[in-house]
Amino acid sequence: MRSLLAYTVARLAVFAATAGILYLVLPLDYGESGALLILLALAVLISGIVSYVLLARRREEFSAAVVDAFLNARHKFEKSRGKED
Template sequence: MRPVLVYTAARLGIFLATAGVLWLTPMQKAPLFLLLGALLLSGLISYVLLSGQRDAMSASVVSGLSARRRRFQESRTREDA
């Protein structure tokens, strides 16, 4: 669960930093374009900078799901017996 929170916090931080930088440009007069631009730029930056965290997050999610499936199958076999 921790890698998911780290990745999400990093993505949010990059988005807020990008929005802050764009606020210093003339885009502050058009808040919708500022937010869309920040979303696009932060997505690109996150794709490049957070590849390690993204891999750790996906591994964490996959292991959590496989553990749940295993426990579910164990409980089903106990009920059937």
């Protein structure tokens, strides 16, 4: 599943870039544990929105690969079940 790996790496890259930018931009006291939690929560929300827009094509490729794999496995199962009868 190459498309799964590509999509996952792209999502992680978007998250890391978002967290890095927020770390540089937000004036939080990172000595407090709550500040880091706020940073990570914002990074998850923002990177999710950005990924939804920017990674639409990769998501569609991944979805198509999953559907193809499922249909292929189903076809093989039906074929082997037909041989048993």
